[in-house]
Amino acid sequence: MADVLVQEGEEPKLSKKELNKLAKKAQKASKAAEVNLVKMADVLVQEGEEPKLSKKELNKLAKKAQKASKAAEKGGNQQQSASDEQEDYSKDFYGSYGLVNSKEKKELNFLRVKEVTAANASKDIWVRGRVHTTRSKGKNCFLVLRQGVYTVQVAMFMNEKISKQMLKFVSSISKESIVDVYATINKVENPIESSLSLPLPLPKLPLQIEDASRRAPTDEEKSNEQENQLAVVNLDTRLDNRVLDLRTTTSHAIFRIQAGVCNQFRNILDARGFVEIMAPKIISAPSEGGANVFEVSYFKGSAYLAQSPQLYKQMAIAGDFEKVYTIGPVFRAEDSNTHRHMTEFVGLDLEMAFNFHYHEVMETIAEVLTQMFKGLQQNYPDEIAAVGNQYPAEPFQFCEPPLILKYPDAIALLRANGIEIGDEDDLSTPVEKFLGKLVKERYSTDFYVLDKFPLAVRPFYTMPDAHDARYSNSYDMFMRGEEILSGAQRIHDADILTERAKHHQVDLVKIQSYIDAFKYGCPPHAGGGIGLERVTMLFLGLHNIRLASLFPRDPKRLTP
């Protein structure tokens, strides 16, 4: 029987002594060898000795296994004699399933790799995993099996139950194959060696999972010529081979955290009485003016892809839903090739009727985000740490209640630090970043709200400030100095909306249905749209938004 070794710690090493001890124990083992590995195309799946398999099934399997074993040996030792083959006393215990096309139902109680812990030591278990690495040393063979973010090491030692052929078969399994193993969980005092640093080269994979998992060298490391530079996979190779790149611990962690962002957002809003709505993505006219919109052929005419669900959120408010949110794709035909722009991203949008002042909404949104950050840190500490291993970043910091900064105060802070900027100027991206740095220094927070933007730099539907016509009831929210949300009180009066649209030279005909929505009474309301991938990227301190999108889309990338 193989041993599944319980990994503990980060960069463990198995001592020589430990290895010898294990080998001796294994050789003495009187139990049948129950490691069973079965090869099929690229997917290896086990079939083997378990009480539930009939004798007939086992025989069939053994024959298949011998064939597979022969095939596996063709490339290696073609001279192997027939007598050697007859000596394969393990032949019933490994082989290939062939195509798993649901021919028969089977029940094996697989233990999850993450459940292979010291607490389960000495139990005999089935486990299914992907071959992360294999390493054979004479009469030993080690397999690291990976399942999501968890790995476990399988140790096999040649003995009276594990044949030479079986070891050869196992060590010939290509990386990224899927195998089933029956083994005993064995707790080792000195945790086992991580095979991550000993990759078996497998040229046919377009990228190696280990390389794609590696932290990029720091400038210091780069300048150190003596250091043995290990391969790091560049972003385009990653994205071209996204299926393989997604198998890294880092990718798994990123997308589990991203699912957590959505989950937190919805749960927090549900608890506050918001209703989830669905907004259409195909629209008859661009609601935000007309620039940066994708056109779609629509039967004999044409249509557009929604740049935001804003109109529909607002119509739901006019329809008395009071508090609504929606999560869905948002499309921007901007030819921006930056680290933070994509042509399609996921919007976390919310809109809320208020009683008297838009701060009721702005404060709600800021609280929702703060609550979300807390939830993420509580629920995903392992995933955050895993991402940090590859992409080191300061932990995300925030304060409670959230910091709210007025635009004029931000301008004053910038000027006091040498930035020349007019009262009603918009913030450029570098200035935003710099402001984030100043805010972090002064207030120790990576998250803050910037309130009361100049009216001139906001869209026509933004409610002007009641006290100073130069400003507006609008706000942005920032994480690590980058904008993640833009929001405002919207004009809920059809006449004023028309007037402001004219002022902005927006074609009234195109936005008629937008204006009509406010003709039969609409409560005052405000809201905002959050970029999901930006939240993920900035919460984790990633350097490129594409790492936070499963299948990113930008002006130059439409595949996979």
Place this chain on the structure above:
Amino acid sequence: MADVLVQEGEEPKLSKKELNKLAKKAQKASKAAEVNLVKMADVLVQEGEEPKLSKKELNKLAKKAQKASKAAEKGGNQQQSASDEQEDYSKDFYGSYGLVNSKEKKELNFLRVKEVTAANASKDIWVRGRVHTTRSKGKNCFLVLRQGVYTVQVAMFMNEKISKQMLKFVSSISKESIVDVYATINKVENPIESSLSLPLPLPKLPLQIEDASRRAPTDEEKSNEQENQLAVVNLDTRLDNRVLDLRTTTSHAIFRIQAGVCNQFRNILDARGFVEIMAPKIISAPSEGGANVFEVSYFKGSAYLAQSPQLYKQMAIAGDFEKVYTIGPVFRAEDSNTHRHMTEFVGLDLEMAFNFHYHEVMETIAEVLTQMFKGLQQNYPDEIAAVGNQYPAEPFQFCEPPLILKYPDAIALLRANGIEIGDEDDLSTPVEKFLGKLVKERYSTDFYVLDKFPLAVRPFYTMPDAHDARYSNSYDMFMRGEEILSGAQRIHDADILTERAKHHQVDLVKIQSYIDAFKYGCPPHAGGGIGLERVTMLFLGLHNIRLASLFPRDPKRLTP
């Protein structure tokens, strides 16, 4: 002070005696009149006597109120003397807010309309609601306020605190205005008259909420000439004026249930270890062959809108996420103008790696849906009843464990009931409906699974049956005889997938990235896609899918 009357029961009447009693009580009232109504454009919002408002504010308000009162009376009694106006001793207690542009912060503790219950009787409260109907009778005025699906009646009687002018002002408020009222909750023995049957005509609304809320007459009622036929709003008028139509109790109930479908789906899957993913909607090539796909201009080239997230779910499986789901828009360029087709709908998609047999997945999906139906019936009984008032339907029936029918058995059942159909024929829509009826009669369930469709009628990526090449490892699921889910085991082997694509004459160049996803080992997997609006429609027994889409899209409708 006005009285907020607690409604109990469905079609209550306020007796003459009750009305007199109330009127007398009101006239004797020594308290100040605190009904405050304020008109602005179409949105009416209250401002009024509450400890938090300063004397100055009150004075300002009173002046505004007098102006508003004058304006309101212009249309009516222009002859009103100046002395009458001076006699308006209520002038401080009603008026208009003007534009609510967040000029000042205010805190009023509004009670929700649904909280206006007998348990709160005799409390003085603020409530905000939309004017559903107004009715004045001499010295009385009744307002029905609506908030979402809840309504409450406000009764005002002229007395030493409620002036003639105030009553006139209140009764002049147009329907669908929003008002704030300060009043005492008054429990009445015989619940109050529903004003729903006494709409004040307001021609400027393109549809009346009461009409849009009305059940269509049955054939029997239609043929009854004596019956006074009340207006029913047709679907196109509804959808053209969707903001108003959304205000009906029925619409609120439908979309709360729909939010519940998504919520249940996610919670059930989260608990089973699924991970939520986001799939791109802009794709480089149509994955399902090329028919029925919308084309998008993409910078200097072109792209397509995803007909399903299937490829991306499968790639996530190949990326070792094991169990994934995604909720998002799905686009179909089908020129189908039926009760159950839209060009854009919301897909609830899931995909799952299995160990040995696709039934592990099929049974999981059927269980998830069954659990969802239970959750909906438990959590939304009021909403289901509300929809039933307008669109009567048999309660949705299902069995546990879910019924799974094999395709050949369904064919046999159909033949036994007079349908001529070949072994490998697909089911037409009427035949599906008829099969649903037969299944309901025999098994008492509105939900069932049809397993093992003929291979010929399924897409190229469907795994053939291991035992009979005419069939496949695929299934549909039905509600009330209509398909809501299509699913299958997918071919996870690149070579077999290529072969099947060739057999179906699919252009291999266009699906190369799909095929490539399976080149580096993919576990066997199956899944399915559920139409959200179909689930909502069929769970509730609605007759048209557009009622279950906030802003439906079909070949003829792109607005609002």
